[in-house]
Amino acid sequence: MKYAIVGSGVSGIAAIEAIRSVDRSGEVVMIGDDPHGFYSRPGLAYYLTGELHDKALYPRTSDEYRQMNFRYVKGRVKGVLREARVLELENQTSIAYDRLLIATGAQALPLEMPGANLEGVFKLDHMEDAKRILKRARRGKTAVVVGGGITALELVEGLLARGMNVHYLLRGDRYWSGVLDEHESKIVEARLQVEGVTLHHHAELIEVMGKKNRVIGARLLDGRTLKCDMVAYAIGIRPRLELAIQAGLAVDRGILVNEFMQTNDPHIFAAGDVAQVYDPAVGRSVLDSLWGPARQQGYAAGLNMAGKTTAYIKAPPFNVTRLAGLTTTIIGAVGGGHDEDLVGIARGDSETWRSLPDALVAQSGFDVNHLRLMVGEQRLLGAVVMGDQTLSYPLQKIVSERIDISSIREKLLAADARIGDVVVEFWAGLRN
Numbered sequence: 001m002k003y004a005i006v007g008s009g010v011s012g013i014a015a016i017e018a019i020r021s022v023d024r025s026g027e028v029v030m031i032g033d034d035p036h037g038f039y040s041r042p043g044l045a046y047y048l049t050g051e052l053h054d055k056a057l058y059p060r061t062s063d064e065y066r067q068m069n070f071r072y073v074k075g076r077v078k079g080v081l082r083e084a085r086v087l088e089l090e091n092q093t094s095i096a097y098d099r100l101l102i103a104t105g106a107q108a109l110p111l112e113m114p115g116a117n118l119e120g121v122f123k124l125d126h127m128e129d130a131k132r133i134l135k136r137a138r139r140g141k142t143a144v145v146v147g148g149g150i151t152a153l154e155l156v157e158g159l160l161a162r163g164m165n166v167h168y169l170l171r172g173d174r175y176w177s178g179v180l181d182e183h184e185s186k187i188v189e190a191r192l193q194v195e196g197v198t199l200h201h202h203a204e205l206i207e208v209m210g211k212k213n214r215v216i217g218a219r220l221l222d223g224r225t226l227k228c229d230m231v232a233y234a235i236g237i238r239p240r241l242e243l244a245i246q247a248g249l250a251v252d253r254g255i256l257v258n259e260f261m262q263t264n265d266p267h268i269f270a271a272g273d274v275a276q277v278y279d280p281a282v283g284r285s286v287l288d289s290l291w292g293p294a295r296q297q298g299y300a301a302g303l304n305m306a307g308k309t310t311a312y313i314k315a316p317p318f319n320v321t322r323l324a325g326l327t328t329t330i331i332g333a334v335g336g337g338h339d340e341d342l343v344g345i346a347r348g349d350s351e352t353w354r355s356l357p358d359a360l361v362a363q364s365g366f367d368v369n370h371l372r373l374m375v376g377e378q379r380l381l382g383a384v385v386m387g388d389q390t391l392s393y394p395l396q397k398i399v400s401e402r403i404d405i406s407s408i409r410e411k412l413l414a415a416d417a418r419i420g421d422v423v424v425e426f427w428a429g430l431r432n
């Protein structure tokens with residue numbers, strides 16, 4: 001059996017591990033166009049701030065790769081000949097396959113405005129972007145950052161840590177309104193201001209101004225201009241569908257796959273940020289752009305490619321991140337409504353977070369120790385844990401294992417309830 005995997009991200013690597021757990025002798029080839037190979041993309045944020053060396057972002061040793069026993073081809077696949085089951089690469093070579101995995105990920109939506117191509121305008125997709133940003137930050141003084149999700153905030157914090165003055169532009173009236181509630185957005189914004197970030201609400205960038213092809217400023221819709229040496233943006237992402245479209249596979253916003261990660265061509269599978277996976281729980285196909293689901297989808301795809309039929313069961317999304325230095329866990333559906341800052345979906349984001357669940361909200365805590373629960377009829381649908389993370393693991397279990405919380409529902413929804421204590425007590429009871 002010949003397996004081909006396009007994309008050297010976490011879903012592609014997980015697929016190889018899965019294939020090898022079933023088939024020790026089949027031929028596996030991975031084709032990837034990132035010159036830096038496989039590394040932790042969430043880790044790029046810590047590389048930007050200087051907390052991690054770039055070497056720390058590579059999770060596999062060369063010994064581990066050897067044991068996985070596959071051929072790695074550096075290059076870009078430009079076409080899939082489905083009838084012949086052959087991949088065409090940009091360097092004019094071709095690779096035959098019996099089973100193909102498209103794991104091409106997603107990429108940043110481009111900034112589309114005058115000046116977007118000037119030297120000094122950056123996105124944060126890959127290791128190479130991070131290296132370019134760091135190089136520029138060494139020479140620059142002031143940056144303008146645009147975008148409303150996690151990646152934009154990572155840019156803000158990275159540039160701040162590198163000694164730059166940062167203007168952060170938000171199109172709406174608060175940070176990440178699609179996922180966080182008003183209080184949570186305020187907590188993040190207050191911390192950013194203390195760190196020295198200049199926040200601009202209802203601020204829309206319409207032009208990057210330049211001189212001799214270099215950034216010198218940013219023009220806003222309301223007529224204001226801000227002097228700067230750099231503009232960094234994270235305004236959403238989109239799955240890389242070029243190959244799937246060229247191959248005539250069924251696509252919507254991502255490549256459509258069933259719960260076995262199989263496309264409408266039974267020889268071709270898709271996984272990770274590029275895949276739009278059928279979720280039986282909600283009866284529709286959804287996009288995630290999270291590391292954990294990408295790994296799980298890649299693993300499930302690999303098993304199915306090697307003939308071990310295994311359904312991918314989507315778990316409620318879960319992400320531990322840092323917002324303005326504050327460790328934050330987001331679990332399941334937390335709602336929040338319309339987010340004007342994002343077109344599509346953000347990095348490290350899940351559509352499930354955006355769908356406002358049919359739930360009542362219980363809240364407690366103060367600025368750096370905040371807890372929000374989305375309380376359904378019989379179970380918890382989601383949670384936001386900011387600051388103290390003691391409850392992060394119990395809540396993840398309670399949400400993902402759909403544990404019946406009827407016995408504590410009233411207590412959670414009582415006025416002035418100490419919801420953290422109620423959850424702790426409930427969790428202790430469960431463990432006993």
Ligand SMILES: Cc1cc2nc3c(=O)[nH]c(=O)nc-3n(C[C@H](O)[C@H](O)[C@H](O)COP(=O)(O)OP(=O)(O)OC[C@H]3O[C@@H](n4cnc5c(N)ncnc54)[C@H](O)[C@@H]3O)c2cc1C
Pocket residue numbers: 006007008009010011012031032033034040041042043044045075076077078103104105106124125126150151154240243271272273274288289290291292294319320321347348349
């Ligand atoms: C800055 C940043 C911060 C993030 N933070 C978080 C976080 O906090 N939590 C979280 O859960 N997730 C986070 N994510 C998202 C997470 O990294 C992704 O969900 C995950 O990497 C997706 O893995 P993947 O394998 O689907 O795709 P990718 O990691 O995107 O890998 C796909 C690879 O395929 C390559 N490729 C594309 N087309 C071709 C082609 N035609 N030929 C050859 N190669 C091709 C691409 O260059 C890329 O290397 C973050 C991502 C970024 C960029």
